[in-house]
Each structure stands twice: as structure tokens, then as C-alpha cells.
Amino acid sequence: xxxxxxxxxxHPSVNVKYILDGLFFGSIFALAAYGLxxxxxxxxxxxxxxxxxxxxxxxxxxxxxxxxxxxxILTLPIVMFIMFFFGWAMYALxxxxxxxxxxxxxxxxxxxxxxxxxxxxxxxxGPETQTAVSELGKIKFYLFGGRIVVPEIRVVGVLLCAAxxxxxxxxxxxxxxxxxxxxxxxxxxxxxxxxxxxxxxxxLTFSINSAICGAAGALVAMMFLVQPFYGITYSIRSFVIVxxxxxxxxxxxxxxxxGLGVLEGYAxxxxxxxxxxxxxxxxxxxxxxxxxxxxxxxxxxxx
Amino acid sequence: MSIxxxxxxxxxxxxxxxxxxxxxxxxxxxxxxxMFLMVILAQTWxxxxxxxxxxxxxxxMFFGIGMYVSxxxxxxxxxxxxxxxxxxxxxxxxxxxxxxxxxxxxxFIGAFAAGIIxxxxxxxxxxxFLLFRGxxxxxxxxxxxxxxxxxxxxxxxxxAGGGLSLPVYPAEDPTESGRxxxxxxxxxxxxxxxxxxxxxxxxxxxxxxAIRDDxxxxxxxGIRTLRYKVSSWMISAFFLGLAGAIFGNMSNxxxxxxxxxxxxxxxxxxxxxxxxxxxxxxxxxxxxxVIFHIIKETTWTYMLGYQWVALGLLIIVIVIxxxxxxxxxxxxxxxxxxxxxxxxxxxxxxx
Numbered sequence: 001x002x003x004x005x006x007x008x009x010x011h012p013s014v015n016v017k018y019i020l021d022g023l024f025f026g027s028i029f030a031l032a033a034y035g036l037x038x039x040x041x042x043x044x045x046x047x048x049x050x051x052x053x054x055x056x057x058x059x060x061x062x063x064x065x066x067x068x069x070x071x072x073i074l075t076l077p078i079v080m081f082i083m084f085f086f087g088w089a090m091y092a093l094x095x096x097x098x099x100x101x102x103x104x105x106x107x108x109x110x111x112x113x114x115x116x117x118x119x120x121x122x123x124x125x126g127p128e129t130q131t132a133v134s135e136l137g138k139i140k141f142y143l144f145g146g147r148i149v150v151p152e153i154r155v156v157g158v159l160l161c162a163a164x165x166x167x168x169x170x171x172x173x174x175x176x177x178x179x180x181x182x183x184x185x186x187x188x189x190x191x192x193x194x195x196x197x198x199x200x201x202x203x204l205t206f207s208i209n210s211a212i213c214g215a216a217g218a219l220v221a222m223m224f225l226v227q228p229f230y231g232i233t234y235s236i237r238s239f240v241i242v243x244x245x246x247x248x249x250x251x252x253x254x255x256x257x258x259g260l261g262v263l264e265g266y267a268x269x270x271x272x273x274x275x276x277x278x279x280x281x282x283x284x285x286x287x288x289x290x291x292x293x294x295x296x297x298x299x300x301x302x303x
Numbered sequence: 304m305s306i307x308x309x310x311x312x313x314x315x316x317x318x319x320x321x322x323x324x325x326x327x328x329x330x331x332x333x334x335x336x337x338m339f340l341m342v343i344l345a346q347t348w349x350x351x352x353x354x355x356x357x358x359x360x361x362x363x364m365f366f367g368i369g370m371y372v373s374x375x376x377x378x379x380x381x382x383x384x385x386x387x388x389x390x391x392x393x394x395x396x397x398x399x400x401x402x403x404x405x406x407x408x409x410x411f412i413g414a415f416a417a418g419i420i421x422x423x424x425x426x427x428x429x430x431x432f433l434l435f436r437g438x439x440x441x442x443x444x445x446x447x448x449x450x451x452x453x454x455x456x457x458x459x460x461x462x463a464g465g466g467l468s469l470p471v472y473p474a475e476d477p478t479e480s481g482r483x484x485x486x487x488x489x490x491x492x493x494x495x496x497x498x499x500x501x502x503x504x505x506x507x508x509x510x511x512x513a514i515r516d517d518x519x520x521x522x523x524x525g526i527r528t529l530r531y532k533v534s535s536w537m538i539s540a541f542f543l544g545l546a547g548a549i550f551g552n553m554s555n556x557x558x559x560x561x562x563x564x565x566x567x568x569x570x571x572x573x574x575x576x577x578x579x580x581x582x583x584x585x586x587x588x589x590x591x592x593v594i595f596h597i598i599k600e601t602t603w604t605y606m607l608g609y610q611w612v613a614l615g616l617l618i619i620v621i622v623i624x625x626x627x628x629x630x631x632x633x634x635x636x637x638x639x640x641x642x643x644x645x646x647x648x649x650x651x652x653x654x
Contacts, residue, residue, distance in 0.1 A: 046438040097623045103437050104358040105622050108574065111360070112618030115567065119611035236446050243439070274457040281446035288435055288443065301436055301519075 004270035017148045018265040024154045024223060026261025027161040028054075028216050030254050032234055033241035034165070035212035041247040042185040042205045043099050046107050049090075049114040051234030052121075053210055057083050057217025058132075058226035059121055065132040065221075072132040072222045076160060079218045080211040087210025091203045099202065114231060122228040132221040157223040164215045168208075169250065181205055185248070236280050244287045306641070307504045310585055314496050317589075318489055325485055332481040336553070338596045339488040343495050343546045344569055345576035345588035347539035350499055352574065353582030354508060355535055356515030357433065361444030362539060363570035364451050365421040367563035369544030370551035371455065372420045373413030374467050377552075380409050381470060406472055414548035421544030422537045429533035436518070445566070452564035466558030469551060484553040491549065495542045500585045502538065511535055515583075571614065572599075578621050581628025584641070590629055 007014055032054050039045045057079050064075040094113055098106040139152040172178035183191040184201045192198050220226055241260060245252030260283060267279040295301060321339075325332045344366070351357045381401070428447065435443050456464040472480040502508055510531045513521040522528050551557045564570075572595065580591020603610055621628075627635070634641045 046442075048442070094619055094623070101626070104441065105626065107358070107438050107441055108578075109619050109622045111571075112615045112622065114615075115571070115618065116612050116615035119609075119615065123608055123612070232445075232449065236442065236449075239442050274453065277446070277453045278450040281443075281450040284443060284446055285431060288439055289431065292434055 011147070013147055016143065018269050019262055020148070020150060021269070022262030022265030023258060024158060024261070025264055026258035027158045028219050028223070029237050029241060029261055030257035031161055031164065031212055031216040033238040033253050033257055034168070034250070035209040036238040037242045037247055037253055039205055039209045040242060042181055043202045045095065045099055046103065046110070047209070048107055048110040048235050049117060050213060050238050052114040052117040052231035053083065053213035054217040054220060054234045055226055055228065055231040056117055056121060057214030058221035059125055059130070060214070061218040061221040062130045062132045062226060063125070065134070072134045072218065073156065073160065076215060076218045079214045083214030084207045084211040087207035088203060090210065091206040095206055114235070118228050118231055125228070127228055129225045129227040130221070131225050134222060154223045157219045161219055164212070168212065177204065233277055233280055236284060240280065240284045240287055243284070243291065307500060310500050311497055314493060318493055321489065329478050332478070332485050334600055336481070336485040336488045338593060339492040340546055340550060341572065341576060341592040341596045342492045342589050343542055344573035345580065345592040346495055346499055347542050348573040349577045349582055349588040350535055350539050352577055353584070353587065354503060354515065355511040355532060357532065358441050359444045360441050360570065360574065361448035362543060362573065363564060363566060364448040365425065365540040365543035366547035366550070366569065367452065367455070367559070368424055369417035369421050369547030370557050370563045371461060372544070373417040373548030374469050374551050374557055375461060376413040376416050377409040377469060378467065380412070401470055401473060403473055406470060409470070410552055414545050417544040417548035418541045421540040425536040425540035426533060429536045433529060433532040433536065448564055448566055448570065452559050452566070455563070456559040464559060466556060466562070468556045471555060484549060487549045488546070491542065491545050496589070499538070503585060507531070567611070571618070575618055575621065579628055581630030581632070581634070584630040584634065587628050587630035
């Protein structure tokens with residue numbers, strides 16, 4: 001650990017590497033967290049299966065690439081399309097029945113879903129870590145005289161991530177459906193009175209979230225690794241980011257996601273990858289305590 | 304006879320019945336011992352999840368900490384503190400001549416220390432985690448147990464991911480050790496049942512129920528909520544620590560992810576069992592644990608790897624369609640069995 005810290009001062013250029021790593025991580029976290037903020041804000045669902053949806057999307061990409069030989073970048077829209085309908089099925093079978101119940105019911109139901117997805121992936125594809133290799137990944141950029149290596153696929157991944165995010169924001173702000181979703185988030189009863197079919201909006205919101213997770217997963221499979229049991233860490237990360245940023249605060253989500261990404265970039269390189277979950281949970285506790293101290297001034301609690 | 308005494312008598316009856324069962328079918332003694340472990344897990348979870356309304360997904364952490372504390376103390380008593388981490392599974396089980404009284408003494412000290420250390424952990428962690436409410440508590444505790452499991456599996460002194468192996472009970476015949484652990488679990492579960500059902504019937508239990516129903520109002524009525532919450536967690540942690548210590552000895556070998564901090568097995572089972580039986584009732588967790596364990600033991604091996612998928616589906620089905628649990632629906636139909644008095648109609652009262 002001390003060697004890692006000494007490195008920072010001896011070779012200041014490694015900072016660039018850590019921050020770049022963090023930005024690559026953070027762009028994916030931002031997508032998954034935005035999906036969570038959407039379902040949380042619209043239907044008050046704390047989705048613990050968020051990370052497992054990400055991993056499921058990643059496995060679709062990996063399967064298309066390794067078994068069918070498709071280019072992973074082209075699989076991104078296909079995975080989003082499949083995950084959209086997967087989300088719709090999940091909503092109709094499970095989520096629909098729990099959204100009006102108490103909070104722990106929905107939390108536990110989505111935890112059950114997470115278990116089903118994760119074990120299903122494990123049974124079908126096996127417990128090994130997988131990555132979807134693309135032709136693009138062969139090229140690498142060398143910065144600072146070769147001291148920092150950036151694979152091209154990661155740069156492309158971040159651009160794709162930004163494209164998905166922009167498309168989503170435009171959809172939410174400009175389209176009629178996006179307007180209906182925002183109206184339901186503000187006041188479901190009033191939206192119903194105005195003739196919005198809120199049940200349909202809920203289904204659509206959950207499906208969109210699932211598609212976003214699918215896109216994030218495809219990017220994870222391209223840029224990093226997927227493994228059946230990595231899902232829960234992504235879920236906790238999404239919770240950290242959404243709790244830190246608050247609901248419906250898109251710039252906040254992006255800032256928090258990049259912040260968490262950079263924190264993990266430093267922690268992974270200095271402490272080693274075996275403290276990954278510890279760092280995420282530590283960030284969660286810090287964020288929760290910090291929000292609680294701030295709310296305490298107004299004599300409020302985080303419900 | 305008060306409800307509490309009646310419950311205690313019924314539990315003593317069940318214990319005697321299970322002793323007879325264990326003597327008649329000695330081949331199933333380990334399964335019956337694990338069933339009592341399940342009862343402990345479900346009941347300690349229910350003290351938070353059911354009575355206090357704090358749905359923890361990380362109570363299994365105390366189970367694992369208790370197991371490790373007891374294992375470290377037992378190994379240290381035999382070999383000194385230096386070489387604890389050398390007794391990994393790779394080096395094989397500990398080969399040393401120990402006599403029964405030494406083993407039992409070590410196990411007793413280990414289990415007792417495990418309980419105490421777990422209480423301390425619950426006290427410290429409770430000051431932070433029990434401030435979070437609702438979903439934040441559930442997710443925070445889930446993260447907590449994952450993080451602790453990760454830290455333990457990279458801690459060289461306790462054997463890291465390789466785990467530790469414990470001294471073996473010097474038994475003359477192979478069934479003897481099974482009987483020992485069976486009686487240990489039976490005793491712990493009986494004490495746990497007696498203590499928790501007593502605690503729930505006192506003012507302390509009422510305070511916990513008040514916290515569940517409306518924490519802000521409970522605080523306004525002068526209940527020091529954090530103190531009650533932490534105390535309740537400490538009670539659960541003590542019994543979980545004891546159970547973990549005995550379970551470590553029973554399995555002879557402990558390892559961070561599968562044995563000591565089994566988040567997706569025991570950690571999920573305890574929630575499912577309490578929900579199946581009916582949370583917030585004294586008998587719910589017991590009934591849920593017994594039924595769940597019997598179903599699990601009879602069907603688990605036939606599912607060919609699909610057990611976990613089935614477990615996930617079971618959680619979803621229980622949560623959606625059977626939210627009240629067995630005892631919850633019974634309490635609705637026969638309230639007088641549970642000591643719930645329903646005011647009679649005026650007509651009936653006069654006639």
C-alpha cells in the first residue's frame with residue numbers, strides 16, 4: 001500500500017492513469033445509477049436487481065460476440081432491445097405486484113429476482129470471468145512516452161455511453177412519453193386524473209431502466225469483465241450514487257458517478273482489487289452519514 | 304397461565320420430542336441439529352425484522368465473526384497466538400492428541416468469547432448502521448457483510464481465503480460428536496427462544512414495536528430509540544455468535560465465503576424463514592424454520608443445481624402472495640390463541 005502511495009509522488013503521471021481509469025468506470029456507473037434514479041423517482045422502487053441486469057446485458061454481448069462472432073459495438077442496440085422486453089416481462093411478473101406494498105417487500109422481491117438472474121447466468125454460462133473482445137480493442141493509445149496505456153475500446157465505450165445518455169435525456173425532455181413519465185414521477189394521482197395510464201408508464205419506466213442496464217452491461221463486457229456474481233457490487237454502487245446525488249438530479253448523478261469511479265480507480269491501484277467491495281460499502285456509509293448529518297439540521301431523516 | 308409460560312411449555316415439549324426423534328433416528332441427527340440452528344437464525348432475525356421493523360440483510364455477519372473468534376481462540380489455546388493462520392485446510396486438520404475435557408473447555412471458552420465479541424461488534428456497528436432507516440438499513444447491512452467477508456478473505460493471519468481448520472473432537476464412536484453438537488444447538492435454541500419471547504413480552508418489546516410502528520412518535524414519547532435498537536441488535540448478535548461458534552466446530556473447517564459469511568445461503572434463509580412463518584410473532588420464525596428446513600432437506604438434492612433459482616422464486620412468491628406468513632394468517636383467524644383480545648360487540652356483551 002505504501003509503495004502505491006509513494007508511486008503517486010515519484011511519478012505524478014500515474015495520477016492521470018488513475019483518473020482516466022476512474023472516468024471509464026464512472027461513465028458506466030452513471031448509466032446504471034441513472035436507471036436506478038428513474039425507477040426510484042417514478043415508482044418508488046429500490047431495485048436491488050439493478051446490478052444483475054447490468055451483468056445480464058454484459059453476458060448477452062459476450063454471448064453474441066463469442067458464439068456468433070458479432071462485433072460487440074453492433075450488439076449494443078440489440079442487447080438494449082432484448083433487455084427492454086426482458087424488463088417488461090419482469091415488470092408484469094413481479095414488480096407490478098410489489099410497487100404499492102411497503103418498502104421492504106419491493107426490496108426483497110427484487111433481491112429474489114437478483115438471486116434468480118445471477119444463479120441462472122451461473123448455470124448457463126459458468127462462473128468464469130468473461131470479456132467480449134472486439135477488433136477495436138487491438139489498438140492502444142500510449143501517453144506520456146508509453147507509461148500509460150489506454151485501449152481504444154475504452155475510449156469508444158465512453159463515447160457510446162455518452163451517446164446513450166444523450167439519447168435518453170432527449171427522450172425524457174422532448175417526447176410526449178417522456179413528459180408522461182415525468183408527470184407520473186411528480187404526482188401519480190394527478191397524472192391519472194389527467195388521463196395518463198400510470199400502470200403503462202410504470203411498465204415503460206422499468207423496461208427503459210432495464211434497457212439502460214443492458215447498455216451499461218454491454219459496455220462493461222467490452223471495456224472490463226463480467227462475472228455472474230459481480231452484480232451486487234453494481235447495485236450498491238448505484239445506490240451510493242443515487243443517495244449522494246438525490247433523485248431527478250442528472251448533473252449530480254454524473255458528478256457522483258465520476259467521483260466514485262475516480263475513488264475506485266485510486267483504491268484499486270493503491271490497495272489492490274481485493275478491497276473493491278469494501279471501498280464501495282465505505283463510500284455508501286460515508287454518503288449516508290453525511291446526508292444524515294445534513295438532514296439533522298432540519299430535523300429530518302432519510303426515509 | 305400466561306401466554307409466555309404456555310409458549311415455553313410448548314417449546315420444551317418440542318425439544319423433548321426432538322430428543323426422542325434424534326435417539327430413534329440417529330442417522331438424521333446432524334439434520335435435526337441444523338434445524339435448530341435455523342430456528343436460532345430465524346428468531347434472531349425476527350427480533351429486528353419483525354419486532355423492530357429494521358429489515359437486516361446482514362445479520363449473518365455476527366454468525367461469521369463468532370465462528371472466527373471461536374476458531375482463533377481454540378487454535379490459540381492449543382498452539383499459541385503466533386501460528387493461527389498456519390492451520391489452513393491445505394495443512395490438513397490439526398493433528399494433536401487432545402482429550403475430551405480439553406476440547407470441551409476450548410469450545411466453551413471459544414463460544415462464550417464469540418458471543419461477547421459479537422455483542423461488542425453489534426454495539427459499535429449499531430451506532431452507525433442503526434441510524435439508517437428502511438431500505439438504507441437493508442442495503443447498508445448487506446454491503447456490511449459483503450465487505451467484512453472480503454476483508455476476512457484477504458487477512459493472512461486468519462488464513463485468508465484458504466480458511467482455518469479446527470481441532471477434531473476425540474470421539475470414540477462416530478455418532479458421538481453429532482450428538483454433542485445436537486445438544487449444543489438444542490440448548491442454545493431453547494435459551495434463545497425463552498429469552499427472546501420473554502424480552503418481547505416486556506416493556507422492551509413494546510418499545511421495539513413502537514419503533515416499528517412509528518419511530519418519530521416513539522422518540523417523541525421519550526423512548527431513546529437508538530439505545531433500544533442497539534440493545535436489540537446486541538441480543539441477536541450474542542445468540543448468532545454462539546451459534547456460529549458451534550457451527551464452526553461442527554463443520555471442522557471454516558472459510559470466509561461459503562461457511563462463515565454465507566450471505567446467499569443462511570443469510571437469505573433466515574429472512575425467508577421468518578417471512579414464511581410470519582414476522583413479528585414469537586412462533587412464526589420457529590414454524591417457518593422447521594417447515595423451510597424440512598422442505599429444503601427433502602427437495603434440495605433433486606433440483607440439480609437449480610436450487611438457487613428455486614430459492615429466488617420462493618422469495619418472490621412469499622413476498623408477493625404470502626406476505627403475512629403462516630402465523631400471521633392464523634393470528635387473523637384465531638386471535639385468542641395469541642392473546643389478542645378483540646372487543647366484543649355491545650349486543651353480545653349484554654346478552
